[in-house]
Amino acid sequence: MWICPKCSTSVEPSFEICWSCGTTVDGVEDPTFVTADNASPIKDPSDNLRKSKESSVEPELPEPPLELVECYRARDSAEAKFLMDRLAEIGIMALANGTHMGNTEYMLPLFSPRIEVRAEDYARARGLVDEFELRKKARLAGVENL
Structure with missing residues (x-):
């Protein structure tokens, strides 16, 4: 664990920046950092693919029952x-x-x-x-x- 030099939050050693404020262990702040609470939702790329398939492909008809x-x-x-x-x-x-x-x-x-x-x-x-x-x-x- 390391302590953030800016906000004094305990950070796991696997993280390179503080999850709370975006500051590195050396005290360098990331200007593009946004907390999870303030970030917009991440869009699922498969949603776009699904929408494009739905709009471009005709609906499949069910197989006729076996005789x-x-x-x-x-x-x-x-x-x-x-x-x-x-x-x-x-x-x-x-x-x-x-x-x-x-x-x-x-x-x-x-x-x-x-x-x-x-x-x-x-x-x-x-x-x-x-x-x-x-x-x-x-x-x-x-x-x-x-």
Whole structure:
């Protein structure tokens, strides 16, 4: 700490001038010094940038909602999860509606989870689902033949 030679204020050693009056440790006064109480607010430069962007750019419209289409009705939540994982592996995001009402106790198609994909991914998703159904039928046929 050092004591200001002009106003006798204790000043931290990291300061070169007195925060109260603007005098150096050697007693030299800064004629441009203004106390924080008397200074005008410092303007945020990002305010000007924000204002210029707002005035020159057209407002962005929200994205249209995704059009989701049903591509498969799963037997249960586990089958829905399995197919959603397979779809994700080939880059198709899917969601399953109705998994909270899984039909592990009741085999009602009314409550079967519906797997939905974006409309533009439907053809690719259906290809994977068709292959899954063929393998499922072959597996069931193999079990019946035992």
